[in-house]
Structures are given as C-alpha cells and as structure tokens.
Amino acid sequence: MFRFIAGRCLQAVVVLAGITAICFIILHLTGDPAALLLPESATQQDYREIRSRMGFDRPLVEQFAQYMAHAARMDFGTSFHQHSPAMAIVLERMPATFELAVAAFIIALVIALPVGILSATHRNTPIDYGAMSTALVGQSMPNFWLGLMLILVFSLGLDLLPTSGRLTYGVEQHAVTSFYLFEGLFRLDWALFSDALKHVILPAVTAGLYSSARLTRLVRSSMLEVLSEDYVRTARAKGLPEWIVVNVHALKNASIPLVTLCGIELGLLLGGTVVTETVFAWPGIGLLTIQALQNNDFPIIQAAVFLLAFIFVGVNLVVDLMYAWLDPRIRYA
Numbered sequence: 001m002f003r004f005i006a007g008r009c010l011q012a013v014v015v016l017a018g019i020t021a022i023c024f025i026i027l028h029l030t031g032d033p034a035a036l037l038l039p040e041s042a043t044q045q046d047y048r049e050i051r052s053r054m055g056f057d058r059p060l061v062e063q064f065a066q067y068m069a070h071a072a073r074m075d076f077g078t079s080f081h082q083h084s085p086a087m088a089i090v091l092e093r094m095p096a097t098f099e100l101a102v103a104a105f106i107i108a109l110v111i112a113l114p115v116g117i118l119s120a121t122h123r124n125t126p127i128d129y130g131a132m133s134t135a136l137v138g139q140s141m142p143n144f145w146l147g148l149m150l151i152l153v154f155s156l157g158l159d160l161l162p163t164s165g166r167l168t169y170g171v172e173q174h175a176v177t178s179f180y181l182f183e184g185l186f187r188l189d190w191a192l193f194s195d196a197l198k199h200v201i202l203p204a205v206t207a208g209l210y211s212s213a214r215l216t217r218l219v220r221s222s223m224l225e226v227l228s229e230d231y232v233r234t235a236r237a238k239g240l241p242e243w244i245v246v247n248v249h250a251l252k253n254a255s256i257p258l259v260t261l262c263g264i265e266l267g268l269l270l271g272g273t274v275v276t277e278t279v280f281a282w283p284g285i286g287l288l289t290i291q292a293l294q295n296n297d298f299p300i301i302q303a304a305v306f307l308l309a310f311i312f313v314g315v316n317l318v319v320d321l322m323y324a325w326l327d328p329r330i331r332y333a
Helices: 002-029 033-037 044-054 060-071 086-121 126-140 143-157 180-186 190-227 230-237 242-253 255-270 274-279 285-295 298-326
Strands: none
Touching: 002 060, 002 298, 060 298, 086 126, 086 180, 086 190, 086 242, 086 255, 086 274, 086 285, 086 298, 126 190, 143 190, 143 274, 180 190, 190 242, 190 255, 190 274, 230 242, 242 255, 255 298, 274 285, 285 298
C-alpha cells in the first residue's frame, strides 16, 4: 500500500507540473500579455515599460523556467488588476465554492441513491421508466436554464429565497470565518446558519440536480449487475429481508463504479461550478475564473487552474484508496 501511495503521489506531481506548463503555454498563445493589458490609447513607450516591469521582454523559455520555479512554491505572481498574490485571492474564494460543492454533492447523493436503487429493484416497471426518464431530462437540462427557472419561481414568484450572493448584508458581521454555513451550524448561530442556508439552496439544487442525473443512471446499472450475482441469490435463499440484501450485500459491491463517478463529480464541484456561480453571483472560484478571463488576468487563471488540478488529483487518490475498502479482492502491491 505504501508503494502504491508513493507512486500515485509521484504521478500527481507529474500531472500537476504538466497541467501548469500547458496552462502557461495556452495563455501566452492568446497574445502578448502586455498588449492585452494596455488600452488602445497606450504609446509604444508605455508598451515597453509594462513589458519590462512584468518581465515579458525576456525570452519565453526564461519566462517559462521562472514561472515553473515559482509555481513549485505555489507562487503564481500578483494579479494584474487586484494587485495581490494570485493564489491568496483564489484561496479566499475557496470557502464559498467548498460550501456550495458539499451542499450540491449531498443533494445529488440523496436523490441518486434511493432513486437508482428503487429503479433497479423495480426493473421494467412504471417506477423504473419514470425514474430513468426524469434522470434523462435532468442530464439534458442546461444548468443556466434551470438556475434561471428556480430564480423566477422561488425568488421572484414566491419570494421565498434570495436570488444571489452568500449572505444578506450585515449578517456577515456575525461570522468569524468564511465558512458561513458550517460555522453557523457548529456554533449554533441560527441567524447565520439560516441566512447562509437560504442563499445556498438554489445554487446547490441547480448543481446537485445535474450531478444526480448521472449518478442515478450509474446506481441503477451497477445495482442491476450486482443483483444478478450468485451471492445475492444465496442471501435471498437464506431468508434475509430484501432491504438487507439490497442495501448491505448488493449496494457495497455496486459502489466501486459509483465511487469513481462521485469522485469526478465532487472534483468538478470543488473546482467551481462556473455556470451556477455566474447565474447566482456566487463568489466562488468559478465566478473568479470567469472574471479573470474577461480581464486577461493571467496569474489568477493560472492559480485557479492549478488549484482545480490539485483538487482532482487529491480526490482521485482518495477514490483509489477507497477501492480496497469496498472490495477486499483489490490489493495494491
């Protein structure tokens, strides 16, 4: 197991280095960063000064080597527009993205597991057809459209939930950290918790419903495959209650492909749901990345891409380690 973890960590370093390099190359292929930052009225003297100040006048190979050396220390430079360390700005947005990702992931699992199991245990019945049709609609529904419909119904129509943001103005004074939802729950600060919950419901439902559609279909297919195995028929022949056969014997062995997809979904959510955050003006990494792209703020983009890649690599490592727990037949040499 130690050799496996060490090997995966080495692979993670190589992947992160490759993604960081590709991001640098792609951004510089879009054009001269100095030209993108300057207004149309800028003179040639202004152009030369900004290139010299930011190091863009040096050979590209030298810029790349310096960039990779700084990236190894998690230093992606200073934001062109906010004039602060890029990684610090990205990490400031992480609590918002983390809370939204966890809430959306919980919603996706709460929907996918029971609906997928119910569909598998009632194969080729109206329940199965209805569940799969709903999952297909959820998979095909654009996030931005669903988010806008939820705003129209629950915010503008029924006036039950806010349209955007994380907290009502003034409520943030009660918070010590930026994890408003979790802090309110752990400190039993119901004013903070209830306000944060109201703001997170609509974006979490928007992101969670989209993820639940894929998870539901996978739960159904995995359960159908496992329910036909000999050990499941043996468990039923022994007279075990059906709920034990399904939820204890079958579900655990059907969870390996589900864990893989859950890891991918959680990585996507933690990396920032760009569309959802944009629709609801949720101040997370996704919205920050969109704004950085619009402003040609290369350091912010590079820091956000690196953090997203780091999250994916970490989640995948955890998923690989969970395989051995879910299936004792799996052993890592």
